[in-house]
Amino acid sequence: MSPTILITGATGNVGESVVQQLQRQQIDCRVAVRQPDRARFLFGDRVEAVRFDFLDPATFTAAFAGITHLFLVRPPALSKIDQIAPALTAAKAAGVQQIVFLSLMGVERNRVVPHAEIERCIQQLEFPFTFLRAGFFMQNLSTTHRDDIRLHDDLFIPAGTGKTSFIDARDIAAVAVLALTQPGHTSKAYPLTGSDALDYFEVAKIFTEVLDRPIHYSRPGLLKFIWTMRSRGLPLDFVLVMAGIYTTTRLGWAANITSDVEQLLGRSPISFRQFVEDYQSVWRSG
Ligand SMILES: NC(=O)c1ccc[n+]([C@@H]2O[C@H](COP(=O)([O-])OP(=O)(O)OC[C@H]3O[C@@H](n4cnc5c(N)ncnc54)[C@H](OP(=O)(O)O)[C@@H]3O)[C@@H](O)[C@H]2O)c1
Structure with a gap:
């Protein structure tokens, strides 16, 4: 069929x-x-x-x-x-x-x-x-920001000291599968986040521990970020969207935590440390 x-x-x-x-x-x-x-x-x-x-x-x-x-x-x-x-x-x-x-x-x-x-x-x-x-995907760090971490041991992200309630895309997918295959999920809007809000100093610490090499958070300002991304040839639209997203993070708007993933899946969301452990080969420079 x-x-x-x-x-x-x-x-x-x-x-x-x-x-x-x-x-x-x-x-x-x-x-x-x-x-x-x-x-x-x-x-x-x-x-x-x-x-x-x-x-x-x-x-x-x-x-x-x-x-x-x-x-x-x-x-x-x-x-x-x-x-x-x-x-x-x-x-x-x-x-x-x-x-x-x-x-x-x-x-x-x-x-x-x-x-x-x-x-x-x-x-x-x-x-x-x-x-x-x-909310903000953990996988942005294994895609968009991968090479800064892999090649320069740096989180080049203009998020200041703002926190983010990172979610693993695999958890979003698990909720999608539930909604696609089980009854009871229509006319619903689920706000989906992980269970912790972390700033990028905490993110750098987790990377350092899991990858067993120092990963820094260089905390660029917005203008330096935009200039650097443009000089790498990234399209202006994309760079401005990223700048907008990280401005909301700086303002503390990305830190909200919801319990929907846990309620829907009956288990805790995947932690940031687990994400880095599962994807660690992505940031190994060899
Ligand atoms: N990243 C985040 O933190 C975040 C958070 C919340 C919501 N979102 C939203 O999630 C969505 C997905 O974002 P993402 O960054 O994770 O991207 P993505 O899903 O990893 O990549 C985009 C996908 O769209 C496909 N695609 C591109 N152009 C297409 C076209 N013209 N017709 C059909 N398919 C096309 C691509 O396929 P091919 O290129 O292989 O053809 C690829 O599979 C976006 O709407 C984003 O705003 C993202």
């Missing part, structure tokens, strides 16, 4: 883990990706991979055929609702019955972020929904 669950963003931080966790439970899914060959390499032949691009409506019909449950990830580069809404309209026409959307913590107070517009669009289209309003 053809799968009824469709995963977007399946090559990304949360989506990849959603697919892996479904595979572990032997639940079939289809992945909607820009490069199906890459998905087949990642997940093997048991996962059905179809070409899908939010910006190419010709890819929608095959992706949504026979699908009832959709895991929706907004690609970070797509910030306009017009880039996401056509796919949602196509999903509705194809008979999708529930959307589990990877949203953003605090979105209910911040109506200008793209996630707020997407939540509104999902509700306007009258989809039963589950909004996963996630």
Whole structure:
């Protein structure tokens, strides 16, 4: 039988883990990706991979055929609702019955972020929904900031002394799997964080202990951060989004802790130390 669950963003931080966790439970899914060959390499032949691009409506019909449950990830580069809404309209026409959307913590107070517009669009289209309003991913340190740690033993992050209630993307994925496969999660918005709020001095200490070499937090100012990221060739939009995120951290707005992960999964969220232990090869310089 053809799968009824469709995963977007399946090559990304949360989506990849959603697919892996479904595979572990032997639940079939289809992945909607820009490069199906890459998905087949990642997940093997048991996962059905179809070409899908939010910006190419010709890819929608095959992706949504026979699908009832959709895991929706907004690609970070797509910030306009017009880039996401056509796919949602196509999903509705194809008979999708529930959307589990990877949203953003605090979105209910911040109506200008793209996630707020997407939540509104999902509700306007009258989809039963589950909004996963996630805090700051631990995996940002194994992706965006990986090379500063790996090559320079430095956390080059303009967060001042602000604390962050980091969440492991694998925990968000576990909640997504629950919402996609179990009843009782529609018309719900879950704010998802880890169980500790840490500043980057504490983060550096955990890295130092686990990697067994000194990792510093150089605590750059905002201007130095922007200048350095631009001189590395990162696009201005991306750098400004990062500067905005770390400004909210400096202001203490990223420190809020919720108990939703524990309540939903019946276990503690993955700790920051566990994350660093599990991913340590990523920051080994050899
Ligand atoms: N990072 C955080 O701390 C954080 C916290 C809360 C919420 N969020 C939100 O979570 C979402 C995911 O962010 P992320 O940083 O973790 O990114 P990600 O999911 O790791 O990467 C983006 C994914 O989107 C896919 N993609 C890119 N362009 C696409 C297109 N035109 N059509 C279809 N798929 C496309 C990419 O696939 P390919 O490139 O392989 O095609 C990739 O799988 C974002 O909306 C972000 O705002 C992030």
